[in-house]
Amino acid sequence: xxxxxxxxxxxIFLLAITFSCHQKAASPITSAADxxxxxxxxxxxxxxxxxxxxxxxxxFTKFSGPIxxxxxxxxxxxxxxxxxxxxxxxxPDAATGIGSWTDDEIARAIALGIRKNGDTLFxxxxxxxxxxxxxxxxxxxxxxxxxxKPISNxxxxxxxxxxxxxxxxxxxxxxxxxxxxPSSKDSIQTGKYLANIGACVSCHTPKTDDDHLIVDSSxxxxxxxxxxxxxxxxxxxxxxxxxxxxxKWTETSFVSKFTVFRQxxxxxxxxxxxxxxxxxIMLGQMKxxxxxxxxxxxxxxxPIQHQIEKWH
Ligand code: HEC
Ligand code: HEC
Numbered sequence: 001x002x003x004x005x006x007x008x009x010x011x012i013f014l015l016a017i018t019f020s021c022h023q024k025a026a027s028p029i030t031s032a033a034d035x036x037x038x039x040x041x042x043x044x045x046x047x048x049x050x051x052x053x054x055x056x057x058x059x060f061t062k063f064s065g066p067i068x069x070x071x072x073x074x075x076x077x078x079x080x081x082x083x084x085x086x087x088x089x090x091x092p093d094a095a096t097g098i099g100s101w102t103d104d105e106i107a108r109a110i111a112l113g114i115r116k117n118g119d120t121l122f123x124x125x126x127x128x129x130x131x132x133x134x135x136x137x138x139x140x141x142x143x144x145x146x147x148x149k150p151i152s153n154x155x156x157x158x159x160x161x162x163x164x165x166x167x168x169x170x171x172x173x174x175x176x177x178x179x180x181x182p183s184s185k186d187s188i189q190t191g192k193y194l195a196n197i198g199a200c201v202s203c204h205t206p207k208t209d210d211d212h213l214i215v216d217s218s219x220x221x222x223x224x225x226x227x228x229x230x231x232x233x234x235x236x237x238x239x240x241x242x243x244x245x246x247x248k249w250t251e252t253s254f255v256s257k258f259t260v261f262r263q264x265x266x267x268x269x270x271x272x273x274x275x276x277x278x279x280x281i282m283l284g285q286m287k288x289x290x291x292x293x294x295x296x297x298x299x300x301x302x303p304i305q306h307q308i309e310k311w312h
Contacts, residue, residue, distance in 0.1 A: 033146070038144055040137065041140035044144075047285040048198050048286055049197050051090070052067050053282060054125070055073050055077070060231075062269065062271075063267040064281050065229065072091075072148060072151075073089065073091040073097070074097075075090060076089070078228070079122075079124050082161055083158070083159050083160040084157070089153045089154075089155055092145070092146050094150075095152065096152050096154045097152075097153075106145065108176070110127060110130050112127065112131065122167060123168055123171065126199035128168075129197065130196075131171075131173050131179075133197060134177075134180060135177040135179075136181065170212065187292065188293070188297050190290070191292075191297025194293060195294050195297055200219070201213065201219060203223060203278070206221070219237070219238050220245075226275060226276070226277045231274070233277060234309065234311075235278075239306075240301065241305050243307075244304075244306055244308070245303060245304070246298065251295050251296075259288070259291070261284030
């Protein structure tokens with residue numbers, strides 16, 4: 001009779017383990033600040049996602065407008081073309097930033113374009129691209145945003161020329177959690193995933209007069225930008241067309257175009273009107289293998305012949 005209670009105990013023990021493992025696997029993702037999640041969040045926010053490119057003040061007396069460190073996340077960049085529209089304060093300041101928002105509310109803004117109060121964000125903010133991120137990546141961004149220094153900066157109320165709802169309706173959205181992260185072994189899919197987070201297409205595609213992307217010409221360049229910072233630059237063709245795009249670039253030449261910006265000497269000079277809005281300083285910090293993946297992906301997009309002169 002003795003072995004029975006022992007076996008029973010063992011079974012209970014096994015059940016307890018199975019149950020606790022199951023509990024762990026099924027627990028919802030929160031922005032709990034574990035170090036790998038913070039590291040990933042920082043990488044996405046400060047390099048490939050270039051969030052700070054729009055959500056910080058920039059120094060355009062230097063090439064590519066390095067962000068002013070002390071303004072990180074405070075927002076306030078204006079988009080007068082669309083009315084009274086400013087980038088939001090995404091620091092954890094409770095009164096003027098997103099400090100009082102829950103993780104889910106922040107995730108919803110980033111990946112679905114819906115603000116805490118239910119308003120639709122204007123799609124200058126590329127949430128239609130961030131929608132393609134995995135749930136883990138979205139919540140890693142949320143976790144990292146919570147570690148920014150809170151800055152009190154009240155953003156003026158929005159007065160849009162065109163309502164945001166119909167602008168958002170032009171894009172398709174999947175629910176948060178529907179997108180897997182690509183296998184790191186698949187460099188084309190990884191490159192595509194990163195190019196989405198980098199919103200490369202939003203700048204490297206010509207636009208209609210009412211500022212909508214001409215999707216058939218994705219990555220063919222031709223959008224003129226930089227005006228509000230006092231210069232004009234036309235985004236180049238980054239399709240694999242051999243004569244007018246990057247078709248003849250090698251992987252090494254592509255990667256080094258970015259990595260050269262790891263040295264401050266490549267941007268700490270005044271380029272006058274030959275400045276750029278391309279987030280070189282942020283994208284230049286991407287890992288080499290990620291830049292290689294973006295190159296591999298761009299080589300697979302439709303080649304389009306479209307000659308661009310960047311500065312004229
Ligand atoms: C091209 C510029 C641009 C980029 C890049 C960008 N944003 Fe935004 N973001 C904006 C603008 C503009 C708004 C405000 C839109 C509006 O008011 O309709 C905004 C709004 C937000 C909001 C809503 C906050 C609020 O108070 O309503 C959050 C959160 C946010 N952005 C986070 C991010 C994160 C995280 C990233 C990077 C993954 C990012 N943004 C990248 C321009 C940008
Ligand atoms: C905010 C707008 C913007 C975003 C976002 C952006 N670019 Fe650019 N990019 C530009 C502009 C403008 C230029 C031209 C001026 C220059 O070379 O700096 C440029 C230049 C380039 C060039 C140099 C091409 C040449 O012919 O010299 C490459 C390559 C490039 N971008 C790739 C990318 C990739 C890859 C991404 C996404 C990870 C990206 N860009 C995101 C605006 C942007």
